[in-house]
Amino acid sequence: MMMRRLTKFNHTMGFQITHSNRPKKVKPFSCPTNYNDNNDGTNGGSLIPDDVPGYASWLAKHPSALNMFDSITKEAKGKKMVVFLDYDGTLSPIVDDPDKAFMSAEMRKAVSEVAKHFPTSIISGRSREKVKEFVQLSNVYYAGSHGLDIMAPPRAVKACDKKGNEGAFQPAKLFLPEIQKMSKELEDTIREIQGARIEDNKFCISVHYRQVPSKDHELLKEKVKYLVRDRSNFCLTEGKMVLEVRPAIEWNKGDALNYLLDTLGFSNAKDVLPLYIGDDRTDEDAFKVIASRREGFPIIVSSIPKDTIAWLSLRDPSEVLAFLLRLAKWKKSEIHFFK
Numbered sequence: 305m306m307m308r309r310l311t312k313f314n315h316t317m318g319f320q321i322t323h324s325n326r327p328k329k330v331k332p333f334s335c336p337t338n339y340n341d342n343n344d345g346t347n348g349g350s351l352i353p354d355d356v357p358g359y360a361s362w363l364a365k366h367p368s369a370l371n372m373f374d375s376i377t378k379e380a381k382g383k384k385m386v387v388f389l390d391y392d393g394t395l396s397p398i399v400d401d402p403d404k405a406f407m408s409a410e411m412r413k414a415v416s417e418v419a420k421h422f423p424t425s426i427i428s429g430r431s432r433e434k435v436k437e438f439v440q441l442s443n444v445y446y447a448g449s450h451g452l453d454i455m456a457p458p459r460a461v462k463a464c465d466k467k468g469n470e471g472a473f474q475p476a477k478l479f480l481p482e483i484q485k486m487s488k489e490l491e492d493t494i495r496e497i498q499g500a501r502i503e504d505n506k507f508c509i510s511v512h513y514r515q516v517p518s519k520d521h522e523l524l525k526e527k528v529k530y531l532v533r534d535r536s537n538f539c540l541t542e543g544k545m546v547l548e549v550r551p552a553i554e555w556n557k558g559d560a561l562n563y564l565l566d567t568l569g570f571s572n573a574k575d576v577l578p579l580y581i582g583d584d585r586t587d588e589d590a591f592k593v594i595a596s597r598r599e600g601f602p603i604i605v606s607s608i609p610k611d612t613i614a615w616l617s618l619r620d621p622s623e624v625l626a627f628l629l630r631l632a633k634w635k636k637s638e639i640h641f642f643k
């Protein structure tokens with residue numbers, strides 16, 4: 305039933321299966337999408353989804369993953385579920401200070417429980433080190449910089465250096481000196497704007513304006529766009545009150561998902577169900593990969609109606625927590641049942 309609905313959904317969206325699980329060759333590209341996702345469903349910190357116009361009809365199109373839980377587990381019977389999670393806005397609530405986007409102890413426990421039963425990866429826009437520092441779990445895989453920095457399972461050939469030592473897969477490594485230079489230039493560019501701040505995400509740079517007075521938002525955007533415009537090696541995308549400067553290579557969270565599936569040994573498996581939970585525009589690339597496989601569950605976290613190709617939804621990180629706890633509990637009970 306679920307697969308039929310997803311297939312119908314994909315058909316409606318005009319998706320075709322063109323995808324191969326092998327990691328793509330990384331090639332330069334010009335940024336195709338100007339992501340703009342400033343309406344992030346926060347309202348001074350309190351979420352008011354029931355008052356949001358159109359939310360009920362949006363929910364009908366993107367049913368709650370909690371309400372669809374039985375269909376999900378029915379579909380997952382006898383198959384291997386592989387879990388992918390975004391960090392900000394998914395595992396932690398959106399807050400004003402990016403350095404204080406802490407994950408709750410309950411969420412940490414839930415992710416850890418899920419990871420005991422399913423291969424689990426966190427794919428974030430943050431630097432890999434930073435997201436690992438927030439999550440503090442050793443039983444999950446980490447991909448930072450929107451997938452440009454992946455610590456894959458040891459069997460990945462590309463994750464080893466010449467001596468066979470394990471390392472991260474970093475398709476934009478050659479850009480690093482230029483990215484560092486760009487980071488300094490961005491610092492200088494925004495210095496005068498009150499509340500603006502740069503976050504160094506190693507292979508991407510975030511320019512935050514959540515704490516900038518709204519009268520200065522356009523000024524900040526113009527300044528950053530002006531700087532990036534002349535650099536063909538960089539492109540600009542927008543997230544939740546953040547501009548993200550990234551190297552112009554064709555590699556996104558969807559490619560990271562494929563890369564991890566491949567290195568986890570699932571590239572040719574017919575019975576794999578990737579489940580991805582994320583809240584931002586860059587997560588759509590991962591949803592797209594799942595949708596094109598026609599197997600798995602793309603789940604958007606949003607308390608307001610928004611354009612998405614995800615089929616299922618969760619309102620906020622508290623619903624993500626409830627979903628993850630239920631997933632772990634279900635798997636545990638299944639194991640007991642078959643013992």
Ligand SMILES: O=P(O)(O)OC[C@H]1O[C@H](O[C@H]2O[C@H](CO)[C@@H](O)[C@H](O)[C@H]2O)[C@H](O)[C@@H](O)[C@@H]1O
Nearest residue numbers: 391392398399400402405428429510514544546
């Ligand atoms: O892929 P993600 O893990 O979701 O990372 C995307 C960006 O998330 C962070 O910024 C967002 O969350 C902050 C903390 O809640 C918030 O202050 C900011 O306004 C949001 O845009 C992170 O700080 C960025 O570097 C990531 O690119």
